[in-house]
Amino acid sequence: MSTKTRPRPATKPASPAEIRRRPAPAGKVLVTMLVCFLVWGLLDARSLRRAAEASPIGARRTAALAVLDPLYDLSRVTGLDAVGARASEAMGRDPNQEPGGPISIPPSTTGAPPAPITRGGTGGMRLAGGGGIPLPPPVRVPTKQSPERIVVVGDSFAIGLGLGIARDLNTPLVHLVQQGRESTGLARPDYFNWLAQVKADVERFRPDIIVAMFGGNDFQDLVVPGGRPVARSDVAVWTALYEQRVADVMHIATAAGARVVWVGLPPAHSPVLPPTGVQRMNDIYETEAARFPGVEYLSSWDLFARDGGYAAYLPIGGKVTQVRESDGVHFTFAGYAYLGRHVVGLMHSILGLKT
Amino acid sequence: MLFPTTDFAIFFGLVFLGHWLLNPYPLRWKLFMTAASYVFYAWWDPRLVWLLAASTAISQLGSLAVAAAKTPSGKRAAMIAGVGGNLGMLCWFKYYGFFAVSFDNMLRSAGLGSAFPLLQVTLPVGISFYTFMGISYVVDVYRGVTTPAPWLDFIVYQSFFPHLVAGPIVRARELVPQIQQRRDPRRIDIGRAAYLIWGGLFKKVVLSSFIASAIVDPVFGAPRDHSALEILVAVYGYAMQIYADFSGYTDIAIGIALLLGFKLPQNFDAPYTARSEQDFWRRWHMTLSRWLRDYLYVPLGGSRGSDAQTYRNLLITMVLGGLWHGAAWTFVAWGFLHGIGLCVGKLRRDRNERLSIPEPTDPWRIGLQRFWTFQFVCLGWLLFRADSIATAGVMLVRIFTAWGPSPLVTPLVLLAIGVGIGAQYLPKRLPQHVEASFAQLTAAVQGVALGVTLLIITTLGPQGVAPFIYFRF
Numbered sequence: 092m093s094t095k096t097r098p099r100p101a102t103k104p105a106s107p108a109e110i111r112r113r114p115a116p117a118g119k120v121l122v123t124m125l126v127c128f129l130v131w132g133l134l135d136a137r138s139l140r141r142a143a144e145a146s147p148i149g150a151r152r153t154a155a156l157a158v159l160d161p162l163y164d165l166s167r168v169t170g171l172d173a174v175g176a177r178a179s180e181a182m183g184r185d186p187n188q189e190p191g192g193p194i195s196i197p198p199s200t201t202g203a204p205p206a207p208i209t210r211g212g213t214g215g216m217r218l219a220g221g222g223g224i225p226l227p228p229p230v231r232v233p234t235k236q237s238p239e240r241i242v243v244v245g246d247s248f249a250i251g252l253g254l255g256i257a258r259d260l261n262t263p264l265v266h267l268v269q270q271g272r273e274s275t276g277l278a279r280p281d282y283f284n285w286l287a288q289v290k291a292d293v294e295r296f297r298p299d300i301i302v303a304m305f306g307g308n309d310f311q312d313l314v315v316p317g318g319r320p321v322a323r324s325d326v327a328v329w330t331a332l333y334e335q336r337v338a339d340v341m342h343i344a345t346a347a348g349a350r351v352v353w354v355g356l357p358p359a360h361s362p363v364l365p366p367t368g369v370q371r372m373n374d375i376y377e378t379e380a381a382r383f384p385g386v387e388y389l390s391s392w393d394l395f396a397r398d399g400g401y402a403a404y405l406p407i408g409g410k411v412t413q414v415r416e417s418d419g420v421h422f423t424f425a426g427y428a429y430l431g432r433h434v435v436g437l438m439h440s441i442l443g444l445k446t
Numbered sequence: 447m448l449f450p451t452t453d454f455a456i457f458f459g460l461v462f463l464g465h466w467l468l469n470p471y472p473l474r475w476k477l478f479m480t481a482a483s484y485v486f487y488a489w490w491d492p493r494l495v496w497l498l499a500a501s502t503a504i505s506q507l508g509s510l511a512v513a514a515a516k517t518p519s520g521k522r523a524a525m526i527a528g529v530g531g532n533l534g535m536l537c538w539f540k541y542y543g544f545f546a547v548s549f550d551n552m553l554r555s556a557g558l559g560s561a562f563p564l565l566q567v568t569l570p571v572g573i574s575f576y577t578f579m580g581i582s583y584v585v586d587v588y589r590g591v592t593t594p595a596p597w598l599d600f601i602v603y604q605s606f607f608p609h610l611v612a613g614p615i616v617r618a619r620e621l622v623p624q625i626q627q628r629r630d631p632r633r634i635d636i637g638r639a640a641y642l643i644w645g646g647l648f649k650k651v652v653l654s655s656f657i658a659s660a661i662v663d664p665v666f667g668a669p670r671d672h673s674a675l676e677i678l679v680a681v682y683g684y685a686m687q688i689y690a691d692f693s694g695y696t697d698i699a700i701g702i703a704l705l706l707g708f709k710l711p712q713n714f715d716a717p718y719t720a721r722s723e724q725d726f727w728r729r730w731h732m733t734l735s736r737w738l739r740d741y742l743y744v745p746l747g748g749s750r751g752s753d754a755q756t757y758r759n760l761l762i763t764m765v766l767g768g769l770w771h772g773a774a775w776t777f778v779a780w781g782f783l784h785g786i787g788l789c790v791g792k793l794r795r796d797r798n799e800r801l802s803i804p805e806p807t808d809p810w811r812i813g814l815q816r817f818w819t820f821q822f823v824c825l826g827w828l829l830f831r832a833d834s835i836a837t838a839g840v841m842l843v844r845i846f847t848a849w850g851p852s853p854l855v856t857p858l859v860l861l862a863i864g865v866g867i868g869a870q871y872l873p874k875r876l877p878q879h880v881e882a883s884f885a886q887l888t889a890a891v892q893g894v895a896l897g898v899t900l901l902i903i904t905t906l907g908p909q910g911v912a913p914f915i916y917f918r919f
Contacts, residue, residue: 114633126893257668403566
């Protein structure tokens with residue numbers, strides 16, 4: 092260990108251009124970094140504060156907001172937050188939008204305009220409870236000019252599932268819109284409001300079928316806009332509130348005339364999704380699906396559980412295949428494809444999808 | 447802890463302060479840097495910290511045993527133990543599932559039942575990188591290229607957080623001497639560091655993320671839904687995405703190390719300007735290429751034997767290099783393809799030498815060489831990114847057959863790919879001038895410039911940051 096070695100330059104100059112480069116002392120670098128983050132913080136305070144608000148409830152979120160609240164106030168007082176807001180607007184974003192940003196709308200591969208459909212329900216947005224909603228009409232026979240419209244919604248499970256379904260629905264008679272979004276769910280409407288998004292989706296796409304898969308991020312305290320969060324340990328209240336949100340999604344979809352395939356959660360091997368949480372949420376999905384005409388529940392637990400619990404490998408088509416990622420939560424692509432095949436099978440057999 | 451996150455910004459601010467305050471006190475500085483690096487690693491999963499410690503202990507004990515052994519056979523045994531320990535860890539955590547499933551399916555198809563329990567082993571982030579560093583250290587001590595470093599110096603070397611999870615793969619003789627010297631706090635290369643860090647952030651947060659979400663992910667996810675042009679552009683897009691992602695990460699790593707007074711080796715040198723397969727591997731993931739050359743290709747015999755042996759060695763090296771990237775047949779096929787490319791390149795060079803054909807010097811032919819090399823590399827990326835060899839085959843066929851509307855091929859997608867590739871042809875002196883000019887500015891002006899640039903990057907990029915592609919490897 093050479094404690095008496097004389098300090099040496101970090102880098103040796105190697106070219107005339109580098110010789111002209113002026114090295115900086117550590118103090119100057121520190122000032123540069125502090126100014127940089129202060130300037131960025133002031134210019135982008137609105138986005139930073141919204142991201143902090145959306146983070147999981149706890150000490151980290153409290154500390155982040157304690158730092159960012161005064162910064163945001165200062166940014167507004169000085170008018171600097173307008174720079175960040177204008178920059179966001181220039182990118183076509185609403186500076187006050189949800190932290191995840193808008194869902195991208197993929198262009199139709201057929202070019203055909205969506206045909207009008209008959210609403211099977213009230214058409215209004217009366218939420219909660221499936222009573223009074225008649226059975227939606229049978230899924231119509233699609234044509235190339237007016238393909239079947241299927242929208243996939245939900246968390247990161249839905250992103251992979253959407254790709255799995257796409258592999259099995261390779262037909263010009265289907266227009267598949269994938270609206271899955273990472274790190275979202277029904278627990279945190281302050282982060283991403285799926286009720287509003289599903290409502291927007293049914294109005295925009297007028298789907299024949301909605302495939303929903305939620306719950307990957309939902310076993311946490313439920314945020315109530317303008318109210319106190321409901322702890323997941325408060326089982327009765329938590330269950331009632333979560334049930335209400337699931338029912339609201341089903342109601343919005345079926346009231347607009349769409350059939351729904353609600354895919355339950357698989358067994359997981361992760362503290363994020365303990366078996367009790369998965370069981371609690373699956374019971375809610377299944378119960379609510381039974382209450383709503385036009386909603387079919389698909390148990391991914393039954394498809395992916397072995398010996399009553401988590402299994403990373405399954406025999407598929409005579410070959411042992413890894414179906415779960417090493418995080419113990421998500422599926423591998425083979426897993427999503429397997430699940431997608433079953434969803435498509437259900438759409439064909441029960442919903443009468445003809446493609 | 448991902449680099450482009452607030453967590454890391456706070457972490458690095460604290461480390462920067464502690465690092466320079468403790469710089470005059472080597473022992474305290476080394477303890478501090480070890481603790482900081484282990485905290486950085488534990489951020490992913492604290493349970494995996496013991497693996498890093500185990501690799502460090504195996505490598506250091508192995509090298510000390512090599513140095514202490516009196517006989518060549520004793521040295522060799524110690525070296526094999528050090529290398530084997532690291533390789534054993536790597537194989538268990540990275541390849542157990544792959545080989546167990548492959549054997550299981552083979553035995554099932556022969557009607558023999560199962561052979562291994564199908565355990566799912568978590569892949570610890572960075573294990574491929576730090577075990578390779580441990581192996582190179584033990585082998586270098588065995589070869590007499592370097593001597594065993596003191597324990598604490600070696601611990602700092604292997605866990606040094608800028609290179610820990612995705613390289614560059616640094617040799618002990620490159621970093622240990624820097625650890626043993628005091629760094630000069632008056633001579634930080636801020637121009638170069640800022641250029642690398644902010645450029646890396648742009649590549650990762652803006653370029654890589656945009657190309658991935660705009661075309662690569664949708665097309666590779668459901669290739670049958672996409673036209674020939676979409677698939678072709680998605681393959682070029684992936685070439686750009688993986689370059690922007692990985693080189694962006696290593697640029698940030700090298701820049702951060704510079705702010706701490708350390709110089710890490712370069713990892714990329716405009717790889718898509720390569721004129722041949724061999725040239726590509728001199729420019730792409732350079733620290734892995736030289737590792738494979740020095741610790742795999744050369745021990746296999748390199749080019750010292752017959753032509754046939756050289757070809758064999760090239761193929762073995764590249765197939766194992768492919769397997770290093772991941773436990774899947776697609777990676778094996780990718781490595782094999784590059785091995786074939788290197789063999790064909792050697793054949794051509796040998797023929798040119800025999801016939802005294804000089805390398806072309808006219809820009810047109812050089813351009814053609816670059817074009818075809820890029821196409822070959824992209825063929826490799828198709829295998830690399832596809833979820834199976836069958837899917838890669840389907841995509842390849844569709845490139846020639848599935849002509850139709852291509853709504854995903856937008857001017858912005860083409861611009862992003864074009865800018866990414868075009869930037870590699872810029873003169874190397876250009877960034878040096880930018881860096882030199884930046885270094886002349888006052889701290890306040892530098893801070894404002896970097897803050898505004900950060901706003902631009904975060905505005906252009908998506909919310910949230912996807913993990914770096916090479917964290918999986």
